[in-house]
Amino acid sequence: MDLNYTAEEQAFAAEVRAWVRANLPAETRHAVEHHKRLRKEQYVDWQRRLADHGWGAPSWPTQFGGPGWTPVQKHIFDEVLSEEHAPQPLPFGLNMIGPVIMAFGSKAQQDHYLPRILTQEDWWCQGFSEPGSGSDLASLRSKAVLDGDQWVINGQKTWTTLAQHANIIFVLARTDFQAKPQKGISMFLVDMALPGVTVRPIITVDGEHEVNEVFFDDVRIPKDCIVGEPGQGWTYAKFLLSHERTGIARIGRSKAELRRLKHIAATETVDGVPLIDTSGFREKVAGLEIELMALELTNLRMLAAEKHGQAPGAEANMLKIKGSEIQQTLTELMMEAVGPYALPFDPQAREQGWNGEPIGPDYAAPLAPDYFNYRKVTIYGGSNEIQRNILAKAHLGL
């Protein structure tokens, strides 16, 4: 038993760090570090740089362009990128539809879509949730009907992250109305430029435009835009949701945010004493840091088991639950740390290149909005209540 990284793993971390420092544009790095809004081209540019270097898809098999890393290397990569304030990878292509296409897509779909995911030539978004179907996803009502050599799709999707940037969407729709709810669902790949696709913004309580509604009105797609077999969409969706394991806990990102929290709390003072040295706040930060240490080790234990060929079980649900709770507590403590300067609402201060006079400390503007925004992390990707259901049923046998 040895909890230290091996010499090879340390050398790998150093290699990744050196490359990121040389290749991550300073403007992007600054924007991520200071919680500014990233522009679409900054995401795309960063993904292309990674892809050009062969690091575009850390978790993909080598045959599809992955680097062939061990689980521990993937963890190190994620951690170093987070520490260096690289944009968080967008999961929709890389970690969601990509693996589904690899496992269930046609050869033509693999040849066409996978390279375009690597280079972010396509910006994917996810068409799962509907206004009436959140946690009970299998109750979804969007439908697809075969008409000659075309599927005709009608319905409404919601909470579609960054659909305003996307050109393509993977959609769950009902194709069999007689079957059991789970059996009648199919998965489609839909070009968003087609007539009948409408994207409408949803503004969240932080004032940001991150999620959208997507409407499908008689959208006609070629017959071969279905994934795998009709009626198997639910199986593919479950595969998709359970596939993304490394990185699900966002540990690297939380470690970087913890450093930021400590920096803010060391800068803020209470009657002349740094906030981080006041008992109460100090213990809250310490308690959170310990939770994060424990989660990182738990994740590493899972990765080690994976390396030895043991498939991760319901522990992935555990990582989602604890990882999301930690992310939320981080945003909460950061907001607390700036005291009354959490209150001014100044959306333009989050714009890159904004040169105005900040209200209060220059780090304050995003903190309350982030706190509000991060309530999403215990809701999306299967709410934490759903995660506990799965853990209890699948792992504990209840």
Added chain:
Amino acid sequence: MDFSLSDTQQMLRDTAERLVRERYGFEERKRILAGPGGFSRELWATYAELGLLGIEVAEDQGGIGGNFQDLAIVLEAFGRGLVVEPYVPTVVLGAGLVNAAGSDAQKADILPRVVGGEAYLAFAHGEPKSRYTLAHVATSATADGDGFSLTGDKAVVLGGDVADLFIVSARTAGKAGDTDGLSLFLVPKDAAGLTVRGYPTVDGTRAAEVSLRGAKVGRDALLGPEGGAFPLIAQALDRGAAALCAEAVGVMTALNELTLDYLKTRTQFGVPIGSFQVLQHHMADMFIAQEQARSMAILAASRADSADAAARSRAISAAKVQVGKSARFIGQQSVQMHGGIGITEEYVAGHYFKRLTTIDRTFGDVDFHLTRFATLAA
């Protein structure tokens, strides 16, 4: 990075788990607790035969020359069985201190007796006013002829009522709270001026209040450097905390298994109570708490003998916080989910809960370690 067990560790795990399974059933444990001294000298001899009392002791002194992680494997298994023999006081603290600080003569005298199961040790350090503060030692050691005279009171000395030999912390200089001026002394139980008041603790194990009133020891009773024992004390208590973290993981795992089984078999309203979502979610959270604690107990064991004292203490404090929080949550929830049976003497759940509660109160509680973690630089 490697979490796999060595061959020795696998063997130790098999040995200790089999022992607990075969010799430490709930009824057997009750019989042991009711017997003389509240523990089993017969089982202690078995531990000796199996090599479990000399895991860290060098082979030339009869031990197996292992490390703390090996020890932690055994402690986790002992946690599953709620083993009551004074293993932590004698093996982890006592022999650990002799190993770390003893002269060749002291090691040769004491360690083979511990390994052979012939001597019980206890670390008499905490005092009535010290709570968990490491340097709060008021007990004095004054030069007296060729040796020292010790005076003071030692509180809740684990394993103190059966100890043959005490390791007593006392001040050769300075005042309570100073890290300088602390020394350790080997004091036999029959030393004049030493009084032991033994008692059971709430979990069924044993401890003692130890008073020293001009207890005289020779110069050769000094263990480690005169006036410079603080780092030894800090390490001993870190090792104790790390040991209890490992033990607690065993207790939590067993208690979660017990509770899960109860959820599947206990019926109310015509269905197993485990079909109720609120209990499923509690159980899921208990499983998470157990695994988070396990991760940190592994960290604690791997750092227990680290040369970097600050890093060691920081890691072990973090572990003791996580284990303490997980243990409290699992203990309380398990009792709640069992209902009334969970707080009866005749059922094992409450005994696990009591052991977990004891562990949180020993070698620093959650609050103590949270503050220590926060004030030790990363």
